[in-house]
Amino acid sequence: MKSEKKIKTIFDIPTQDYVVPGGIFCQGCGAILAAKLMLKSLGEKTVIVNAAGCFTLAVVYPHTVFKTSWLYTAMACAPAGAQGIRDALDILIEKGKISKNEDLNVLVVTGDGAASSIGLQSTITAIHRNLDFWYLAYDNQAFMNTGVQKTETTPLGAATSTTKPTSLFPLGTEQEPLDLFSIWLSAGAPYVATVSPSYPIDFLDKVERAKEIRGPKLFHCLSGCPPGWDYDPALTVKIGRLAVESGLWVLKEAINGVVKHTYVPKKRIPVEEYLKTQGRFEHLFKPTKNEKAIEEIQKRVDKYWSTY
Numbered sequence: 001m002k003s004e005k006k007i008k009t010i011f012d013i014p015t016q017d018y019v020v021p022g023g024i025f026c027q028g029c030g031a032i033l034a035a036k037l038m039l040k041s042l043g044e045k046t047v048i049v050n051a052a053g054c055f056t057l058a059v060v061y062p063h064t065v066f067k068t069s070w071l072y073t074a075m076a077c078a079p080a081g082a083q084g085i086r087d088a089l090d091i092l093i094e095k096g097k098i099s100k101n102e103d104l105n106v107l108v109v110t111g112d113g114a115a116s117s118i119g120l121q122s123t124i125t126a127i128h129r130n131l132d133f134w135y136l137a138y139d140n141q142a143f144m145n146t147g148v149q150k151t152e153t154t155p156l157g158a159a160t161s162t163t164k165p166t167s168l169f170p171l172g173t174e175q176e177p178l179d180l181f182s183i184w185l186s187a188g189a190p191y192v193a194t195v196s197p198s199y200p201i202d203f204l205d206k207v208e209r210a211k212e213i214r215g216p217k218l219f220h221c222l223s224g225c226p227p228g229w230d231y232d233p234a235l236t237v238k239i240g241r242l243a244v245e246s247g248l249w250v251l252k253e254a255i256n257g258v259v260k261h262t263y264v265p266k267k268r269i270p271v272e273e274y275l276k277t278q279g280r281f282e283h284l285f286k287p288t289k290n291e292k293a294i295e296e297i298q299k300r301v302d303k304y305w306s307t308y
């Protein structure tokens with residue numbers, strides 16, 4: 001193992017989990033696994049545009065833990081930052097100041113809070129302008145950096161610090177999550193995908209296919225979060241697999257509007273197997289099992305798959 005002194009970037013860390021010296025990300029963070037896969041494929045010629053969230057702590061000006069360049073924006077406007085960078089690169093190429101070979105990928109990295117709630121307006125307008133950019137939405141299903149508050153993608157039945165289960169609202173989160181895939185698709189994005197770091201080949205294949213496409217490209221990634229979901233950090237990859245094998249998290253992509261499932265579980269496992277791994281769903285099992293709620297979650301998953 002290299003000494004800590006020689007570690008300058010995330011790519012220099014020979015560990016499996018890419019935990020940064022100093023413990024910036026929690027152990028078992030699914031979001032950093034997602035970023036690792038994305039950057040492995042896109043490479044160093046990438047500029048990351050980041051809206052406030054857990055990744056923001058990976059950067060202390062003028063240093064970052066990444067080999068890529070970095071632009072930090074306010075939470076609402078990472079796609080606007082991406083537009084500025086894309087325009088600057090295009091102008092530099094046009095004026096002959098840099099060659100086409102020196103062009104950079106522009107990659108927005110945000111949590112689901114920025115992607116589905118606070119930053120959705122600037123995202124939709126960037127898609128509408130057909131901005132040529134990548135968007136990694138690491139979806140840990142809550143505003144994690146500020147203490148696990150509910151976002152628009154928090155799933156039905158999950159407890160968060162703002163949707164604690166009560167006698168009035170026994171499920172915790174009572175509403176269906178927003179479907180980012182469909183939102184991007186209906187806004188006209190030419191490449192839209194859902195991914196999981198527990199299925200790295202599927203993830204990397206999608207990045208390769210998306211490289212052929214100019215315009216907005218979404219990678220919506222279910223990203224386990226041990227403190228926010230309340231589970232043992234060693235279980236991140238396993239829980240990601242349970243999400244997909246139960247059919248709760250669907251792996252698919254849409255190229256120019258044509259939707260295709262890239263992985264279909266042969267025999268779906270009951271959603272209960274996934275739910276019971278995490279403390280955020282504990283109220284569905286204790287003190288008594290809420291059969292009705294679990295059945296309802298199962299019914300919604302079955303309904304989705306019955307159409308395919």
Ligand SMILES: Cc1ncc(C[n+]2csc(CCOP(=O)(O)OP(=O)(O)O)c2C)c(N)n1
Nearest residue numbers: 052053054075111112113114142143144145
């Ligand atoms: C407009 C605005 N509201 C609230 C905040 C405070 N804030 C900073 S990080 C954060 C959480 C971001 O959540 P998410 O995008 O899901 O990323 P995660 O924390 O999960 O990495 C919030 C609410 C902010 N920076 N800007």
Ligand code: SF4
Nearest residue numbers: 025026029054144225
């Ligand atoms: S709070 Fe969750 S998303 Fe944030 S660094 Fe920790 S594990 Fe990752």
